[in-house]
Amino acid sequence: MGRKLLLEHINVPGINTFDVYRSKGGYASVEKALKMTPEEIVEEVKKSGLRGRGGAGFPTGMKWSFLAKPEGVPRYLVCNGDESEPGTFKDRYLMTHIPHLLIEGMIVSSFALGANTSYIYLRGEMMPQVRILERAIAEAKAKGFLGKNILGTGYDLELYVQPGGGAYICGEETALLESLEGKRGNPRIKPPFPAIAGLYGCPTVVNNVESIAAVVPIINEGGDEYAKIGIGRSTGTKLISAGGNLKKPGVYEIELGLPVEEFIYSDEYCGGIANGKRLKAVVAGGSSVPILPANLILKTINNEARLMSYESLSDGGFVSGTMLGSGGFIAYDEDACIVRNTWNFARFYHHESCGQCSPCREGTGWMEKVLHRLEYGHGKMSDMDLLVDVSKKIEGNTICPLGDAAAWPVASAIRHFRDEFEWHVTNASEATSRNYGLAHYADPLKVVETSPL
Amino acid sequence: MLRVDEAQEPVEFSPELISKFDEIVSRYPQGKQKSGLLPILHLVQAEFGWVSAPAMDKVAEYLSILPIEVYEVATFYTMYFLRPQGKYVLEVCRTSGCCLVGAEKIMDHIEKTLGVKEGEVTPDGLFSWRGVECLAACGFGPVLQIGPEYTFYENLTNESVDKLISDLKAKAKN
Numbered sequence: 001m002g003r004k005l006l007l008e009h010i011n012v013p014g015i016n017t018f019d020v021y022r023s024k025g026g027y028a029s030v031e032k033a034l035k036m037t038p039e040e041i042v043e044e045v046k047k048s049g050l051r052g053r054g055g056a057g058f059p060t061g062m063k064w065s066f067l068a069k070p071e072g073v074p075r076y077l078v079c080n081g082d083e084s085e086p087g088t089f090k091d092r093y094l095m096t097h098i099p100h101l102l103i104e105g106m107i108v109s110s111f112a113l114g115a116n117t118s119y120i121y122l123r124g125e126m127m128p129q130v131r132i133l134e135r136a137i138a139e140a141k142a143k144g145f146l147g148k149n150i151l152g153t154g155y156d157l158e159l160y161v162q163p164g165g166g167a168y169i170c171g172e173e174t175a176l177l178e179s180l181e182g183k184r185g186n187p188r189i190k191p192p193f194p195a196i197a198g199l200y201g202c203p204t205v206v207n208n209v210e211s212i213a214a215v216v217p218i219i220n221e222g223g224d225e226y227a228k229i230g231i232g233r234s235t236g237t238k239l240i241s242a243g244g245n246l247k248k249p250g251v252y253e254i255e256l257g258l259p260v261e262e263f264i265y266s267d268e269y270c271g272g273i274a275n276g277k278r279l280k281a282v283v284a285g286g287s288s289v290p291i292l293p294a295n296l297i298l299k300t301i302n303n304e305a306r307l308m309s310y311e312s313l314s315d316g317g318f319v320s321g322t323m324l325g326s327g328g329f330i331a332y333d334e335d336a337c338i339v340r341n342t343w344n345f346a347r348f349y350h351h352e353s354c355g356q357c358s359p360c361r362e363g364t365g366w367m368e369k370v371l372h373r374l375e376y377g378h379g380k381m382s383d384m385d386l387l388v389d390v391s392k393k394i395e396g397n398t399i400c401p402l403g404d405a406a407a408w409p410v411a412s413a414i415r416h417f418r419d420e421f422e423w424h425v426t427n428a429s430e431a432t433s434r435n436y437g438l439a440h441y442a443d444p445l446k447v448v449e450t451s452p453l
Numbered sequence: 454m455l456r457v458d459e460a461q462e463p464v465e466f467s468p469e470l471i472s473k474f475d476e477i478v479s480r481y482p483q484g485k486q487k488s489g490l491l492p493i494l495h496l497v498q499a500e501f502g503w504v505s506a507p508a509m510d511k512v513a514e515y516l517s518i519l520p521i522e523v524y525e526v527a528t529f530y531t532m533y534f535l536r537p538q539g540k541y542v543l544e545v546c547r548t549s550g551c552c553l554v555g556a557e558k559i560m561d562h563i564e565k566t567l568g569v570k571e572g573e574v575t576p577d578g579l580f581s582w583r584g585v586e587c588l589a590a591c592g593f594g595p596v597l598q599i600g601p602e603y604t605f606y607e608n609l610t611n612e613s614v615d616k617l618i619s620d621l622k623a624k625a626k627n
């Protein structure tokens with residue numbers, strides 16, 4: 001059993017209430033942190049090696065130490081609960097079941113950054129979670145953990161929950177800040193970075209829900225202890241949202257470094273592929289990361305076991321690797337159509353492009369159209385090169401990384417499943433009615449048999 | 454698209470609604486009341502079922518901003534309805550994770566059962582439906598949500614959808 005730092009108590013009845021949460025040691029990190037200096041807290045987070053759980057994996061302690069501290073200017077902490085990356089559903093899960101963990105992390109983190117007003121920005125569809133968090137905030141406030149003069153230390157903090165309006169792009173941190181200011185979610189040109197000029201032009205840190213929650217065990221146990229968990233520069237535990245054709249989809253907390261094969265096939269985690277089917281492909285870190293065929297997700301090109309860590313998943317770069325991203329893990333069985341799936345993703349990115357940059361706005365539309373015609377039997381052999389060409393023209397030429405996020409899934413699908421795309425052209429009428437039959441990507445490796453459930 | 458050819462009757466905001474607006478605006482620093490725009494539009498939609506141009510003008514007036522600042526926000530985000538909808542709007546996730554476990558069949562079933570296409574309203578005014586993008590519940594798909602509470606219904610089957618629709622019909626009668 002791997003260690004559980006975030007979800008340990010998730011099944012305790014009533015853990016969503018202050019009293020039960022507190023009885024399980026909740027809010028201890030606040031009591032501890034308020035006796036430390038903000039610099040000491042930042043130091044612990046640095047030592048922990050925690051990397052941002054929102055997708056980019058940027059070291060959290062380092063991000064915090066970049067925060068500008070001009071005299072007389074307020075600083076803000078904004079929690080990113082937009083969670084719209086297809087395949088990712090860990091933050092909603094965490095906030096629904098153990099909301100006080102996020103509130104606790106927000107208090108400690110706000111104190112470390114010197115923020116007296118902090119916001120939790122949730123995607124607008126998370127109205128139930130808005131209510132859950134607001135109730136938890138009211139409870140914490142009634143117990144003296146929020147508001148004026150917290151625990152008699154003289155530290156004041158107000159915490160608010162802000163719903164968005166339904167737009168994936170508002171997960172991008174500068175679009176999120178625009179949205180929080182009551183505007184369209186158009187990403188800002190960087191620099192200046194939010195650490196210098198963020199919310200209302202003031203120094204701001206934006207962190208993912210899971211990153212903020214991880215600060216709680218880091219303060220409780222110490223940064224060095226946290227860093228002992230995991231592997232190499234992938235320290236600690238990570239929430240993985242496992243979906244698609246798995247026997248037991250759901251949110252799992254893993255120690256980073258767990259073999260991918262164990263994650264997919266062991267009974268402790270996903271329990272293998274549903275309905276006795278074989279694995280064809282995996283999107284390991286949310287829709288934006290390259291898709292990999294089964295053989296390459298289980299083993300690297302050098303035949304080493306692939307691990308659930310930042311480094312191992314990206315081993316092989318874009319040629320044969322992928323990324324841990326947000327931990328949105330989607331498994332595709334032998335019946336899944338890669339062309340249809342790629343079209344689905346392309347439609348998503350076209351729909352979600354904010355439209356500021358022409359390569360993204362136009363390119364995502366092109367890719368969607370070309371993939372649509374391939375899927376529906378009107379494709380041409382030259383379409384694959386056309387798609388790769390369009391994706392290259394988007395990549396790196398846009399204001400925000402959504403452009404890249406739209407380009408990579410398409411380019412990687414063609415790289416690894418080109419024969420399936422070609423089959424859609426050569427067998428056009430069949431392609432509309434049935435899936436690519438060969439499915440020769442399904443578990444080319446010898447897979448350990450797990451006992452039937 | 455913002456359409457101004459709909460019935461655009463003038464609206465009144467009740468004192469209760471205004472006091473909810475006031476509470477929201479108190480969350481931001483002095484002069485940053487525009488931050489309340491998205492939450493306020495949600496309240497307006499919950500009250501009236503959609504956001505009409507006159508309602509947006511009123512919101513602009515309340516926040517002391519230009520009407521265009523409200524229009525551009527309401528048209529950018531996907532959750533605001535710019536025309537009247539059914540009393541219950543079934544929003545089904547149509548993204549990859551849910552498609553792997555049958556979301557497209559669920560949408561076909563909803564279309565057949567309600568007898569209206571995506572975006573249209575049933576003749577009794579009770580229902581409309583549409584596909585939306587990933588709702589952060591991919592492991593529990595197929596999923597749909599119904600506003601203004603945004604209640605979630607997970608692991609959908611044709612049978613659970615039928616039951617949901619008949620429950621909502623019964624609820625609307627009472």
Ligand SMILES: Cc1cc2nc3c(=O)[nH]c(=O)nc-3n(C[C@H](O)[C@H](O)[C@H](O)COP(=O)(O)O)c2cc1C
Nearest residue numbers: 052053054080082083084171172173207208211401
């Ligand atoms: C298009 C796009 C969507 C994003 N969506 C999210 C999101 O839903 N949640 C999130 O935490 N970060 C998201 N990010 C990453 C944020 O910009 C930012 O890096 C992150 O919130 C920082 O928090 P962290 O350092 O704790 O990971 C997104 C980035 C891009 C480019």
Ligand code: SF4
Nearest residue numbers: 354356357360398400
């Ligand atoms: S890359 Fe796309 S989403 Fe990002 S700013 Fe440009 S148009 Fe908007």
Ligand code: FES
Nearest residue numbers: 546550551588591
């Ligand atoms: S794909 Fe449907 S909720 Fe994520």
